[in-house]
Structures are given as C-alpha cells and as structure tokens.
Amino acid sequence: MSANVLVVHGGGPTAVINASLYGVVEEAKKSGSIGKVYGAIGGSGGILKENFLDLMQVPEEKLSLLLQTPATAIGSSRYALEQEDYDAMAGIFRKHGIRYVLLNGGNGTMDTCGRIFEACRGEDIYVVGIPKTIDNDIAITDHTPGYGSAARFIAASTAEVGADVRALPIHVCVMEAMGRNAGWITAASALARKKPGDAPHLIYLPERPFHEEEFLEDVKRLYEEKGGVVVVASEGLKNEKGEPIVPPVFKAGRAAYYGDVSAYLANLVIQKLGIKARSEKPGLCGRASIAWQSPVDREEAVLAGREALRTAMAGGSGVMIGLIRDENEDGGYHVHTSAIPIKEVMLHERVLPDEYINDRGNDVTGAFLEWCRPLIGPELRDFVDFKEEYEKMGVGK
Amino acid sequence: MSANVLVVHGGGPTAVINASLYGVVEEAKKSGSIGKVYGAIGGSGGILKENFLDLMQVPEEKLSLLLQTPATAIGSSRYALEQEDYDAMAGIFRKHGIRYVLLNGGNGTMDTCGRIFEACRGEDIYVVGIPKTIDNDIAITDHTPGYGSAARFIAASTAEVGADVRALPIHVCVMEAMGRNAGWITAASALARKKPGDAPHLIYLPERPFHEEEFLEDVKRLYEEKGGVVVVASEGLKNEKGEPIVPPVFKAGRAAYYGDVSAYLANLVIQKLGIKARSEKPGLCGRASIAWQSPVDREEAVLAGREALRTAMAGGSGVMIGLIRDENEDGGYHVHTSAIPIKEVMLHERVLPDEYINDRGNDVTGAFLEWCRPLIGPELRDFVDFKEEYEKMGVGK
Numbered sequence: 001m002s003a004n005v006l007v008v009h010g011g012g013p014t015a016v017i018n019a020s021l022y023g024v025v026e027e028a029k030k031s032g033s034i035g036k037v038y039g040a041i042g043g044s045g046g047i048l049k050e051n052f053l054d055l056m057q058v059p060e061e062k063l064s065l066l067l068q069t070p071a072t073a074i075g076s077s078r079y080a081l082e083q084e085d086y087d088a089m090a091g092i093f094r095k096h097g098i099r100y101v102l103l104n105g106g107n108g109t110m111d112t113c114g115r116i117f118e119a120c121r122g123e124d125i126y127v128v129g130i131p132k133t134i135d136n137d138i139a140i141t142d143h144t145p146g147y148g149s150a151a152r153f154i155a156a157s158t159a160e161v162g163a164d165v166r167a168l169p170i171h172v173c174v175m176e177a178m179g180r181n182a183g184w185i186t187a188a189s190a191l192a193r194k195k196p197g198d199a200p201h202l203i204y205l206p207e208r209p210f211h212e213e214e215f216l217e218d219v220k221r222l223y224e225e226k227g228g229v230v231v232v233a234s235e236g237l238k239n240e241k242g243e244p245i246v247p248p249v250f251k252a253g254r255a256a257y258y259g260d261v262s263a264y265l266a267n268l269v270i271q272k273l274g275i276k277a278r279s280e281k282p283g284l285c286g287r288a289s290i291a292w293q294s295p296v297d298r299e300e301a302v303l304a305g306r307e308a309l310r311t312a313m314a315g316g317s318g319v320m321i322g323l324i325r326d327e328n329e330d331g332g333y334h335v336h337t338s339a340i341p342i343k344e345v346m347l348h349e350r351v352l353p354d355e356y357i358n359d360r361g362n363d364v365t366g367a368f369l370e371w372c373r374p375l376i377g378p379e380l381r382d383f384v385d386f387k388e389e390y391e392k393m394g395v396g397k
Numbered sequence: 398m399s400a401n402v403l404v405v406h407g408g409g410p411t412a413v414i415n416a417s418l419y420g421v422v423e424e425a426k427k428s429g430s431i432g433k434v435y436g437a438i439g440g441s442g443g444i445l446k447e448n449f450l451d452l453m454q455v456p457e458e459k460l461s462l463l464l465q466t467p468a469t470a471i472g473s474s475r476y477a478l479e480q481e482d483y484d485a486m487a488g489i490f491r492k493h494g495i496r497y498v499l500l501n502g503g504n505g506t507m508d509t510c511g512r513i514f515e516a517c518r519g520e521d522i523y524v525v526g527i528p529k530t531i532d533n534d535i536a537i538t539d540h541t542p543g544y545g546s547a548a549r550f551i552a553a554s555t556a557e558v559g560a561d562v563r564a565l566p567i568h569v570c571v572m573e574a575m576g577r578n579a580g581w582i583t584a585a586s587a588l589a590r591k592k593p594g595d596a597p598h599l600i601y602l603p604e605r606p607f608h609e610e611e612f613l614e615d616v617k618r619l620y621e622e623k624g625g626v627v628v629v630a631s632e633g634l635k636n637e638k639g640e641p642i643v644p645p646v647f648k649a650g651r652a653a654y655y656g657d658v659s660a661y662l663a664n665l666v667i668q669k670l671g672i673k674a675r676s677e678k679p680g681l682c683g684r685a686s687i688a689w690q691s692p693v694d695r696e697e698a699v700l701a702g703r704e705a706l707r708t709a710m711a712g713g714s715g716v717m718i719g720l721i722r723d724e725n726e727d728g729g730y731h732v733h734t735s736a737i738p739i740k741e742v743m744l745h746e747r748v749l750p751d752e753y754i755n756d757r758g759n760d761v762t763g764a765f766l767e768w769c770r771p772l773i774g775p776e777l778r779d780f781v782d783f784k785e786e787y788e789k790m791g792v793g794k
Contacts, residue, residue, distance in 0.1 A: 071564035280680035291688035
C-alpha cells in the first residue's frame with residue numbers, strides 16, 4: 001500500500017505558504033509512491049478532528065492557483081495542543097495511512113513539530129518541519145519562506161509613499177511595519193532607496209530601545225532640510241525598560257491593548273514639534289500581498305515543500321528544512337537546503353544582529369542591505385522625478 | 398513663434414496624475430505647433446517663482462516612466478493663491494510665451510483654474526482643467542482619473558486581507574479607506590467579493606451617520622457566524638450630529654487631531670464585545686500604488702491630458718475635461734470626453750447618491766457595483782480555498 005502525506009499549517013499566513021503546499025503535492029506526484037496528500041483543514045486542530053482533504057485529486061490548473069493565493073488555502077489556527085492531543089496523534093496517523101507529516105509554520109509550529117516527532121517515536125512515521133514566517137525569526141536557516149515577500153512589500157510601499165511625500169512635502173509620515181520582537185521586515189524598508197536622500201529617512205527597530213528625544217531631534221533636523229520625512233517603525237518598539245512605547249489603551253482581564261506605534265509617533269511629532277504628521281499601517285496587507293510577492297521567495301517556498309517530503313521519504317524525521325546561502329565565487333545568490341535537527345530550532349527567536357544596525361539605532365547597515373537584497377526578487381520599478389532634476393539644476397547654476 | 402504650454406499639479410497625488418502629464422506632452426509632440434511643455438515645479442507656488450522645466454526635451458524612454466511613477470513627477474502643493482498672485486499670472490505667462498495653461502487637480506485646483514481663467518480674460522491665453530482625485534468627488538464628470546486605481550487598490554487589498562482572515566478566523570479586522578467626506582473609495586472595497594460571504598462583510602460610508610449600537614450588533618452576529626469578520630470603514634465617519642466618531646486626541650491652536658477610525662472601531666469591538674480585533678490603515682499606500690494601478694484609469698488619465706491640450710488649442714478656456722460614460726447597445730464600457738464649464742464644477746463636492754447605499758447603511762447596492770466595476774480594470778486574481786470546499790462537503794454529508 002502506498003503511503004499518505006499530511007500537511008499542516010500553523011500560525012499567521014504569509015504570501016507563499018501555499019507555494020510550499022504546492023511543492024509538496026508536486027513532489028508527491030513525481031515520486032510515484034504517494035497515495036494521498038492530505039491537507040489538515042484549519043491547522044493543528046484539524047488533525048484531531050481528522051478534517052483531511054486529499055489534494056492529489058485536484059486538477060493541476062486549480063492546484064497552481066496556490067502559487068498566487070495569499071493566506072492559507074487549507075486554513076490555519078493558533079490552537080495550542082495539549083499532551084493528550086499529542087498522545088492521540090500516532091493513532092490518527094495510522095488510521096489514515098499517514099507516514100509523512102509535514103508541519104509548515106514559525107517558531108511555535110516548530111515546537112509542535114518537535115513534540116509530534118517525540119510522540120511518534122518508534123512508529124513508521126516521519127515528521128518534518130517547513131519554515132514559514134514573515135518575521136524571519138527562526139534560528140539557523142539563513143532566512144524563512146514568507147520573509148522575502150513581506151520585505152518586498154515594505155520596500156516597494158515605502159518607495160511609493162516616499163515618492164508621494166517628496167512630491168508634496170508637507171508632513172512627516174510614519175509607516176508601521178510588522179514584526180513585534182524582530183526588526184527584519186522594518187529593516188527591509190531600506191531597500192526602497194535607489195539614491196541618497198530617498199525614503200525611508202529613519203528606521204526604528206525593536207532590537208534597540210527607543211529614545212523619544214533622539215527621535216524628535218532626528219525628525220526635526222530632517223524636516224527642516226527636506227519638508228517631507230518618511231519614518232518606518234516596528235510595531236513592537238520598546239523603551240529602555242523593555243516596555244512598549246505606546247501606553248496601554250485599556251486592559252481586559254490579563255491582556256493589555258496598546259495603540260498603534262505609527263499613530264503614537266505621528267502624534268508625538270505634532271504635539272512636541274508642531275509639525276504636521278500622519279501615519280500608515282498596512283498591517284495584514286503586508287503579509288497577504290500577491291502583487292508584491294517575491295518570485296525568489298515563492299520559488300524557495302516551493303523548494304522547501306519539495307525538500308520536506310523528499311527528506312521524510314528518505315527517512316528523515318525530527319528535522320526542519322533550512323535554507324543555507326552558498327558562498328559562490330560568481331558573487332551571485334544561491335541557496336541549498338539542509339535538514340536541521342528541530343531541537344536546535346525550537347523556540348529560539350532570531351533577531352537582527354548588531355552588525356545590521358547602525359550606531360545611532362535609526363538605520364540599517366550596508367551589510368544588512370547586501371544580505372537582504374537578493375531575497376526580494378527583481379529590482380523595484382524606476383520612478384522619474386523632474387522636481388528633483390530641476391532642483392539639482394538650480395544648485396548647479 | 399510656436400506657443401508654449403504650462404502644466405500645473407495641485408493637491409494630493411494619485412497613481413495616474415503623471416499619466417495625464419504624459420498625455421499632454423505626447424499631444425504637444427503630435428500637434429507640431431507647440432514649442433515647450435513646461436511643468437510648474439512644486440505646484441501653483443511654482444508658477445509665481447517661475448520654476449518651469451521643459452518636458453519636450455525629455456527622451457521618450459524616460460518620459461514613459463511617467464506612466465509607472467506614483468505621486469507627481471513635477472511636484473505639487475497646497476499653496477493657496479492670493480488675489481495679487483492671480484493678478485501676476487498673465488504677465489508671467491506672457492513672459493514665457495505660455496498660451497495654454499493646464500491645471501490638474503481636484504475641487505480646490507478647479508477653483509484655482511476658474512480664477513486663473515478670470516485673471517487672464519482678454520489675453521491670448523487658454524486655461525483648461527484636468528480632473529484628478531482619488532476621492533472621485535468632482536461634479537458632473539462620471540468619475541475622475543485617479544479614482545479607478547484607488548478603487549482597485551482597496552478592492553484587491555480587501556480581497557487579500559479577506560483571504561487571510563478567512564484562513565485564520567480569530568478576529569475582527571477593520572480596514573480604513575481614504576475619503577473623508579465622500580465614500581467612493583470605501584464603497585469600492587465591495588468589488589473584492591467574488592462569491593457570497595466574501596469580505597468585506599460590512600462597509601461604513603461617511604454619507605450615513607454612524608450608529609455604534611448597530612455596528613456592534615452587526616459585528617457580533619457576523620463573528621458568531623464566521624469567526625473572522627472584515628469591516629471597511631471610511632476615515633471620515635461621523636455621528637448623528639455630524640461630529641467625527643473618534644474623539645479628538647488633542648487640540649493644537651484651532652486644529653483638532655483625531656485618532657484613526659479603524660483603530661477606534663477595533664478597540665470598540667474589543668471593549669464592548671470582548672472579541673479580538675485589529676485594524677489596518679494602508680493610508681497613502683492606497684493612492685501611490687502602481688502595482689494596483691488600474692489600466693483603465695491610466696488610459697483615461699492619458700486621454701484627459703491629451704484632450705485638455707486639444708481643447709485649449711481649439712480655443713477652449715474656463716473649462717474642465719469631463720469623462721462621460723456612453724450608453725452603448727453592446728453593454729460594454731466606453732467613455733468620451735466633454736469640456737465642462739468650470740463654473741459648473743467649482744467647489745461642488747459630489748458624494749455617493751442614495752441609490753448606491755443599502756437601507757441599513759452598512760453596504761453598497763448592485764447599482765454601485767455595476768457603475769464601479771469597469772473602472773478598476775481587469776478582474777482580480779482568483780484564489781483557491783480548499784478549506785471552504787471542505788466545509789461545503791461537510792454540509793452536504
């Protein structure tokens with residue numbers, strides 16, 4: 001009897017998580033020895049309810065829509081499994097002839113992946129993790145599928161908003177980027193720049209304590225110079241004490257609700273500097289954007305899905321597929337995959353290293369740009385700016 | 398001696414205002430009788446400073462970048478001209494051999510256009526307006542260049558965020574749309590729907606007073622049914638008394654600063670219903686997005702620019718180029734242009750008519766969708782949703 005595969009999606013979607021699912025199904029077809037590729041409908045909770053849909057029967061034309069579908073086509077959850085849930089897993093897998101279990105997600109899902117691996121020890125069941133998170137905070141892998149597209153979105157959006165603010169320079173504009181503890185997405189906004197002076201003009205990362213006075217100094221100086229300033233700030237900025245810079249709006253039970261960092265900083269500029277300011281918070285738009293999906297990211301997501309199944313079929317288990325960047329003589333960008341023991345990955349959150357952040361903590365370094373640039377895919381569109389050309393002519397007169 | 402043209406941009410940019418500028422230059426080249434096409438650098442203030450850049454000398458390859466450049470390549474301003482400024486205009490135009498003056502902007506700019514026309518009476522100077530505003534609030538014209546792209550952005554973004562929320566249905570998500578007094582952009586979010594039940598699930602327009610109790614009732618009912626709800630709300634929602642629904646954050650001099658409608662409504666859902674909620678506010682991203690530029694909108698913007706110059710060269714003055722929708726037997730979408738006396742346009746703000754809003758004031762009507770659909774260009778991408786397919790199978794069991 002041929003073996004079946006189960007794919008489970010965990011946590012928040014990315015623009016390419018479905019591309020990994022596509023890669024799994026394509027690899028299963030190619031192998032010739034897989035019966036069904038089940039999607040667990042609704043994430044880890046879907047395993048317990050045995051809500052499984054076979055994707056091997058889906059016509060190719062429809063299946064390929066996965067490559068351009070945001071969110072997750074089989075659903076996801078933030079359901080936290082209990083010990084009794086783990087104990088039930090092996091029985092469910094056996095019942096459905098599932099030999100290969102692939103969990104696609106971030107740090108929390110990799111933790112689940114490790115526990116399912118433990119729970120299935122001694123069984124003919126192989127458990128492999130596929131990394132996925134816009135936040136890029138998973139350890140060891142060079143980067144995670146999902147990040148390149150979120151990075152392309154913030155870079156492209158910052159370039160567009162930057163053009164808007166330069167054309168009508170009447171305010172300070174604060175853009176908010178996702179990534180509460182890790183500044184990878186926020187940092188990628190720097191790829192919007194094509195020449196000196198381009199937006200973003202200031203970048204604030206959660207890896208550094210936020211100093212209100214320095215922020216206001218920097219904004220004031222840039223506003224006096226340019227008239228229009230674009231700031232990109234992480235949604236998770238904290239002060240010296242490690243507390244969110246935005247005071248809680250209110251508390252409900254144990255949970256506190258905070259306002260938006262972008263709105264908070266814009267209000268600060270208005271109140272403390274008397275300068276007009278506004279805020280933009282694309283939020284979920286940034287992880288669901290297919291228009292700004294990075295083709296490099298999409299291809300790596302497909303690759304990670306394919307390799308996860310290949311690894312499991314080769315007897316690998318308790319591992320996550322990592323992307324390892326090759327050091328090539330041609331200077332080009334290449335990656336290969338590697339099976340990383342899940343124990344080395346589990347629950348370790350990777351943040352921006354010091355060498356990617358400038359001394360004042362308001363920008364990234366050239367080393368970060370070099371690392372990040374290949375991940376976002378083709379170069380962003382060129383814009384024409386006659387206003388700038390005219391101003392330069394004036395300077396030359 | 399050949400005559401020169403001056404193009405002036407006013408107010409906030411759109412994704413296609415540069416396309417109109419492209420149309421003017423192309424038409425000037427075609428005519429064979431135009432010397433220079435000056436761009437006024439930095440908007441109306443640039444006229445007084447005589448900051449003029451000739452665009453006839455720009456190579457075609459570079460000029461065509463205007464079609465994919467957001468914001469305005471010659472800059473804009475919100476500078477309010479004084480009577481003495483108007484008095485100086487004719488002299489400046491004569492000095493630079495400018496016979497045709499084209500002003501591209503919204504209601505405020507059309508007002509300026511009318512005043513410049515008055516100020517140049519009796520001169521061999523022809524003043525024509527090119528409509529432009531994402532808000533679509535200019536009178537008489539069927540719609541304005543700039544609107545179709547802003548509409549495409551909000552429809553596509555709502556579809557993407559809708560997929561995200563459906564895949565991981567753990568919260569109510571409130572998207573904020575631009576348009577403080579007119580709900581045209583907010584309404585266009587309804588074009589995200591491909592089938593019943595798709596996002597947006599609720600739409601709140603500034604044309605109707607906002608009733609907090611009804612909003613909470615609607616959200617609660619939909620949340621219990623779906624788990625994930627997408628609300629699109631205008632940034633300018635007001636209560637029965639016509640006051641903004643968001644209390645002012647603080648006051649500075651005569652100006653009051655309000656928080657974001659989206660964040661306000663999300664907090665209301667958390668506090669009053671105890672349901673998790675979040676907010677997205679793409680803001681300027683929505684008027685600067687080239688990825689979601691509507692090709693129909695871009696072509697009409699080029700057309701409006703071309704026609705403005707043709708009209709001026711034919712002796713038209715004190716008029717704005719309007720887009721008039723043809724009633725064709727084939728049912729297809731066609732427009733022609735018409736020169737509308739600027740006096741009929743000036744400072745009249747067009748809002749959504751009653752027949753485009755449903756009775757409860759939380760959605761649009763089929764008549765609106767029919768009117769709006771052709772403006773956003775090609776149909777939005779298809780997404781695949783195996784979760785939904787599975788759930789439908791379950792219902793059928």
